[in-house]
Structure formats: C-alpha cells, structure tokens
Ligand SMILES: NC(=O)C1=CN([C@@H]2O[C@H](COP(=O)(O)OP(=O)(O)OC[C@H]3O[C@@H](n4cnc5c(N)ncnc54)[C@H](OP(=O)(O)O)[C@@H]3O)[C@@H](O)[C@H]2O)[C@@H](O)CC1
C-alpha cells in the first residue's frame with residue numbers, strides 16, 4: 099500500500115479531474131464514506147455535530163451532514179471561517195445543506211454523540227490558531243466520540259506532526275490511499291482507528307505520481323521473501339556471521355538465535371577467547387568459534403560462504419569495534435551495523451559512509467540516539483522521521499532502519515517503508531539485537547537489503563504481537579515460528595494461483 103503525501107494526493111486529484119471526473123464527484127463519494135463511518139459509530143437517530151472549515155475538507159463535512167440528516171440523524175453544522183470565502187466545490191456542497199450553519203460554541207456541541215471533524219484536511223498550511231484553535235479545544239474537551247475526515251484537524255498528513263494543536267479522534271476516514279501522517283507518530287495516535295475509502299480515483303494515477311513510500315506490509319517484499327525449497331540444504335540457505343562482544347554477551351546471543359530462527363542455514367558467532375565458554379554453553383545450533391580481535395575476525399571472513407555479517411550488538415563502542423565494522427564492509431558481504439558499531443563511528447561518520455558506498459548492501463539500524471550520533475547534520479532537523487531516514491540513507495549510501503513505534507526503513511534511492519505493527523511492549527532491552535539478527539538471517543538467504551530490513555521490522559512486530567504484554571527479548575526468536583508459517587503459507591498460495 100502506497101503512502102501519499104499531501105502533494106501527491108493533490109496530483110491524484112488533479113489527474114482524476116483531468117480524466118473527466120470532477121472534484122465535486124469525488125467529494126460526494128468522500129462525504130458518503132464519512133456518512134457510512136459515522137453511522138457505524140452512532141446509535142439510531144442520535145445527534146451529530148459536523149464541524150466544517152472553508153476548504154474542501156469542510157465540503158466533505160457538508161455532504162456528510164446532508165446525508166446523515168437524510169438517514170434520520172439529528173445534525174448540527176458549525177463553521178470556522180467565513181462561509182462566503184468557501185472554495186467553489188465546498189461552497190457547492192454547502193449550498194445543498196438546508197439547515198442552519200452556526201458559529202462554533204461549547205453549548206452547541208452539548209448533546210452530540212458524535213463530532214465529525216471536517217475543519218482542516220490536506221490543506222492545513224500553518225499552525226492552528228485563533229477561532230480554529232478554540233474549535234479544536236472544544237472538540238477535545240467534549241465527551242462525544244470524534245470521527246476525523248481525512249486527518250484529525252491540526253495533524254499534517256505528510257509528516258504526522260501536530261501544527262499547533264490537533265483534534266484527538268476516535269476514528270479517521272481517509273480516501274484513496276493512507277498518508278504518512280496516519281502512520282508516523284504523533285499523527286497515528288491522534289487518528290484512532292483509520293479507515294480507508296475508495297472514492298473513484300483510479301489506481302493507474304499512481305504510475306504518474308511515482309510515490310516512493312509504502313506501509314510496511316508483506317505485499318511490499320513478499321515476492322522476494324526466502325522460502326525453503328524441497329531441494330535446499332543448509333548450505334543453500336546462507337551463512338550468517340555474527341561478531342560477539344566480550345562483556346555484554348547476551349546481545350550477540352539473541353541476534354544469533356534470531357538469525358537462525360529466520361532461516362539462515364548456518365550461523366557462526368565469533369567469540370573473544372575470554373568469553374568463548376559462555377557463548378558455547380548458551381548456544382547449541384549456532385557454531386561458536388574463537389575470534390581474537392581484528393585478525394581473528396579477518397580469519398572468519400576468509401570463508402566466503404559466510405555471506406552476511408552483523409557487527410554491533412554488545413560489541414563496545416570503541417575503535418576495536420570500528421575495525422570489525424570496517425572489515426565487514428570491505429569484505430563485500432551483506433552487512434548489518436547495529437548499536438555500538440554505529441556509535442563507534444560517531445566522531446568520524448564520513449569514514450563509515452565512504453565504506454558503505456563501496457559495499458552497496460549495508461543496513462544500519464539506529465535508534466534515535468544512535469541516529470543523532472551518526473547523522474549529526476540531521477540532528478534537531480524539523481524534517482519528518484520519514485525524510486530524516488531518507489536523507490540518512492542517501493548520505494550514507496546504505497539502507498537505514500530508524501527504530502521506534504513507527505520504524506522507518508529507507509533506501510539510498512528514496513524508497514521508504516513505515517511500520518505500524520510494533521506493540522509498545524516491544525520496547526524492551528535486547529529486542530533491537532533480535533531485530534538485527536533477523537535482518538542478518540534474511541540477508542544471508544539472499545534478500546536485498548531494503549526488502550530484508552522491511553521484512554525484518556514487520557516480522558519483529560508480528561512476533562511481539564504473538565507474545566503479548568510481558569514480552570522479554572528472549573521470547574522473540576521462538577515467536578518468529580508462527581510468523582514464518584504465515585509467510586511461507588502466503589508464498590505457497592501465491593505460487594499455486
Ligand atoms: N484530494 C482529493 O482527491 C480529494 C480531497 N477531498 C478533501 O479535500 C481536502 C483538502 O481540501 P483543501 O485543499 O481545500 O484544504 P482543507 O484541508 O479543506 O483546508 C484548507 C483551508 O483552510 C485554510 N487553512 C489552512 N491552514 C489553516 C490554519 N492553520 N488556520 C486557519 N485556516 C487554515 C486555508 O485557507 P488559506 O490558507 O487560504 O487562508 C484553506 O482555505 C482533503 O483533506 C479531503 O478531505 C475530497 O473532497 C475529495 C477528493
């Protein structure tokens with residue numbers, strides 16, 4: 099599912115109009131979808147308050163008001179702004195509403211079971227202030243449920259940021275395709291449940307728009323997801339190499355277990371001699387070999403069947419770790435750099451970037467703190483999380499997976515995916531190490547870097563949902579099993595059709 103910015107949605111609108119379907123028709127379909135969603139949220143005959151602005155978002159509100167009244171609901175309409183300055187299509191919709199249009203006030207909202215928020219949608223152009231701000235506050239103070247049209251007013255559909263203040267909705271109905279602001283925080287939290295309606299825009303316009311952002315779902319990467327074949331054997335399923343740290347040994351163990359669970363045929367963990375027994379005692383199917391510093395790691399890289407390498411979990415943010423990362427990048431394997439491997443480049447990120455660009459199949463997996471350390475030029479940037487991840491991917495020449503509840507995966511060519519399936523209980527120590535292991539396991543099986551990172555983030559979220567509250571990182575590798583079963587099942591069904 100593509101995610102369209104406000105600008106891209108406007109182009110979809112314009113292309114549709116140019117093909118002979120006027121905005122008024124789209125607005126009618128949008129208003130019908132708002133009516134249908136409202137009906138789902140209302141008891142029969144209840145009172146609805148429709149809050150309209152003077153743009154086309156307000157036009158959708160006027161259409162919905164008329165249709166809800168025709169369906170037997172008691173409807174009140176309030177407007178912010180001058181009715182005489184409405185945009186033409188919105189004015190035409192307003193002209194078909196024959197009831198009163200009131201100034202917005204607290205007493206008029208009283209008694210409403212539902213507020214339809216049609217104040218601002220894609221046209222939000224600046225921070226909400228004055229009468230609009232008052233209206234947003236009245237909506238948020240009301241005990242009525244709230245249905246937002248397109249986006250909650252005050253939320254920027256392109257970035258998910260709040261401009262001034264925003265409506266907190268219980269549900270949001272949007273049109274044609276979701277927007278990044280429905281998935282990125284804080285927008286996602288303000289939307290409530292998001293519903294999508296088709297209003298007559300042909301999917302063919304997407305080719306001309308060329309959107310480069312997607313909701314992270316198997317439809318984005320499922321076609322290259324590695325599924326074991328009947329004729330396969332462990333050597334044909336890739337061989338992951340993980341550099342183990344000498345103090346925080348748990349991190350690399352979690353990653354190794356996750357890489358194996360994800361389907362890598364073999365996983366080797368290189369362990370500093372002093373802690374070799376700890377790794378050996380804790381891991382059965384993982385090959386644990388001694389690795390003495392830089393030279394030891396270089397020896398492990400001599401076996402070119404080890405085709406995907408992870409450096410970082412529990413490694414220590416020091417020069418020794420940087421050297422391992424360097425070796426991995428030079429080795430022309432697929433590489434994941436996580437945690438300390440990223441921080442070890444904090445004072446000279448250009449060194450990391452120049453190596454990445456030579457390798458071409460690298461995934462960096464920073465959380466916000468690590469991101470700010472490595473991508474100092476983007477620190478404090480007012481750009482959205484999506485744009486920051488994209489800029490980082492371009493600057494570093496690698497796939498960047500920027501973690502969080504709304505993890506963004508961006509490729510240097512501008513492709514980006516946003517995840518929305520990670521539950522809050524995934525935010526626990528060690529879960530990032532598991533994620534790094536999943537990516538490495540997929541890279542070992544030959545999945546390209548962008549798709550591998552996106553698939554891993556999705557699987558990580560799904561595994562966390564399987565487990566439920568109380569999750570600890572140790573639970574995650576096992577919980578990948580039902581997730582893999584679903585993916586393999588989907589691949590088998592796709593092949594048989
Ligand atoms: N695209 C499609 O295919 C379809 C789109 N449809 C619908 O149209 C919606 C987009 O409509 P839109 O472009 O008219 O903008 P909208 O959100 O109504 O508001 C813009 C108005 O608000 C004003 N304004 C802005 N910020 C402000 C602020 N902070 N404080 C105060 N005022 C502010 C701004 O005024 P100005 O900047 O000129 O002062 C402008 O007049 C979209 O979300 C969807 O619901 C469907 O009908 C059919 C298919």
Ligand SMILES: Nc1ncnc2c1ncn2[C@@H]1O[C@H](COP(=O)(O)OP(=O)(O)O)[C@@H](O)[C@H]1O
Pocket residue numbers: 437465501502503505520521522523524525526527528529530531532533558
């Ligand atoms: N609020 C949240 N909701 C869902 N997932 C989250 C949230 N915060 C963090 N995560 C996820 O939890 C994981 C934490 O990784 P990380 O910060 O590297 O922790 P660690 O280093 O302890 O493993 C990441 O996959 C991140 O996307």
Ligand SMILES: [K+]
Pocket residue numbers: 155215216217218219246247248249250251
């Ligand atoms: K709205």
